[in-house]
Amino acid sequence: xxERIAILGAGSWGTALALLFGTTGRAVTLWARDTALVxxxxxxxxxxRYLPNFPLPPTVALSADIxxxxxxxxxxxxxxxxxxxxxxTQQVVPYLAPTTLLxxxxxxxxxxxxxxxSQVLTEIIPEASERTVVLSGPNLALExxxxxxxxxxxxxxxxxxxxxxxxxxxxxPEPTFRLYTGQDVVGVELGGAVKNxxxxxxxxxxxxxxxxxxxxxxxxxGLAETMRLGIALGAETATFLGLSGVGDxxxxxxxxxxxxxxxxxxxxxxxxxxxxxxELGQVAEGVPTTHVVCALSQRCGIEMPLCQALxxxxxxxxxxxQVIRELMLRPPKGEYS
Numbered sequence: 654x655x656e657r658i659a660i661l662g663a664g665s666w667g668t669a670l671a672l673l674f675g676t677t678g679r680a681v682t683l684w685a686r687d688t689a690l691v692x693x694x695x696x697x698x699x700x701x702r703y704l705p706n707f708p709l710p711p712t713v714a715l716s717a718d719i720x721x722x723x724x725x726x727x728x729x730x731x732x733x734x735x736x737x738x739x740x741x742t743q744q745v746v747p748y749l750a751p752t753t754l755l756x757x758x759x760x761x762x763x764x765x766x767x768x769x770x771s772q773v774l775t776e777i778i779p780e781a782s783e784r785t786v787v788l789s790g791p792n793l794a795l796e797x798x799x800x801x802x803x804x805x806x807x808x809x810x811x812x813x814x815x816x817x818x819x820x821x822x823x824x825x826p827e828p829t830f831r832l833y834t835g836q837d838v839v840g841v842e843l844g845g846a847v848k849n850x851x852x853x854x855x856x857x858x859x860x861x862x863x864x865x866x867x868x869x870x871x872x873x874x875g876l877a878e879t880m881r882l883g884i885a886l887g888a889e890t891a892t893f894l895g896l897s898g899v900g901d902x903x904x905x906x907x908x909x910x911x912x913x914x915x916x917x918x919x920x921x922x923x924x925x926x927x928x929x930x931x932e933l934g935q936v937a938e939g940v941p942t943t944h945v946v947c948a949l950s951q952r953c954g955i956e957m958p959l960c961q962a963l964x965x966x967x968x969x970x971x972x973x974x975q976v977i978r979e980l981m982l983r984p985p986k987g988e989y990s
Contacts, residue, residue, distance in 0.1 A: 659726035665703040667732030669794035675710035677824035684722040723748040734936040735761025758788040760845035761938040762945040769842040789845035789897040791904035808841040840892030849939030851875035852913035855906035860921015878957040913939035
C-alpha cells in the first residue's frame with residue numbers, strides 16, 4: 654500500500670487511472686506537460702477538460718515537473734498518445750531509478766518505426782526489459798471513472814512484474830477493476846492497437862446506416878486480420894480471444910465513448926476527417942495506427958484488405974460505400990485461408 658505511482662499523461666485515460674489508483678489509498682502523481690491544465694486540475698480537483706464531474710481523491714497530486722514525478726515513483730505508467738511516447742520516455746531517462754516498474758498503458762504503434770510501445774521503451778532503456786509491463790483490455794475511461802466493473806490484462810516477459818501491477822488494484826473500496834496476467838506482450842499490444850482501426854470501420858458502418866449484419870461481419874473479419882498480423886509477429890492466437898483482443902474490440906466497436914468509433918461515425922455521416930478530429934479535441938489512436946498497420950502488413954506479407962480499405966477512406970478521400978462494395982466483390986475465399 655506504500656507503493657508510489659506516477660502517471661504520465663492527464664488525458665481522460667491517465668486521469669481515470671489516477672482516480673482508480675488514488676482510491677486505493679496509494680500516493681499517486683498525475684503528470685502533464687501543460688502547466689495550465691495541471692494548475693486547473695490542482696485547483697478544481699477535477700479534470701474539467703478531459704474527464705469532468707469526477708473529483709480526484711486527496712491522495713492524487715498534480716505535477717508538471719517530470720523530474721520530480723519520475724524520481725519519486727515506484728511504478729511509472731505511460732498514458733500519453735503514441736505520438737508523444739518516445740519524446741516523453743527520453744525525458745524520463747535521467748531521473749529513473751533502476752528498480753522502478755515501467756507500465757505502458759498506451760494503445761498504439763509508433764509511426765515511422767512501426768514499433769510497439771514496449772519496444773520503444775526497451776530501445777531507449779534496454780536494461781528495463783524485465784520490469785516492463787503492458788496494460789490493455791476493454792477499459793473505456795469514462796466507465797472506469799464511474800466505477801463500473803471492469804477487467805483488463807497486464808503482460809510482461811517477466812511474469813512477476815505483471816503480478817506486481819496486478820497487485821496495485823488491491824485496496825479498492827469496491828472491486829471495480831480486475832486484472833489478469835499474461836506473458837504475450839506482442840499479442841496484448843497489437844490487440845489494443847489494431848482494434849482502434851477496426852473501431853473506425855464499425856463507426857463508418859453505423860454512420861452509413863448499415864445494420865448489425867454489416868458491423869458484425871466487419872468486426873469479425875477485422876479480428877481475423879489482426880490475428881494474422883499478430884501471429885506473423887510472434888503473438889499467440891489465444892491472446893486475441895481474450896480481454897485485449899475480442900474484449901477490447903467488442904467494447905470499442907460498440908461504444909460512442911470510443912473516440913475511434915466516433916471518427917468512423919463522423920466519416921460515415923459525410924464529415925471531413927480534420928473537422929471530426931478538431932471536434933474530438935483528443936487523439937484518436939486508430940487514425941495514425943492505420944498507417945502503421947498497413948505498413949506492417951506489407952512488411953510481413955500479410956493480407957489485410959479491411960485495414961487497407963480504411964486507409965483509403967481516411968487518407969485517400971475514397972468514398973466509403975464504394976470501398977465497401979469493392980470489399981464485397983473480392984474473389985471468393987475460405988474463411989480461414
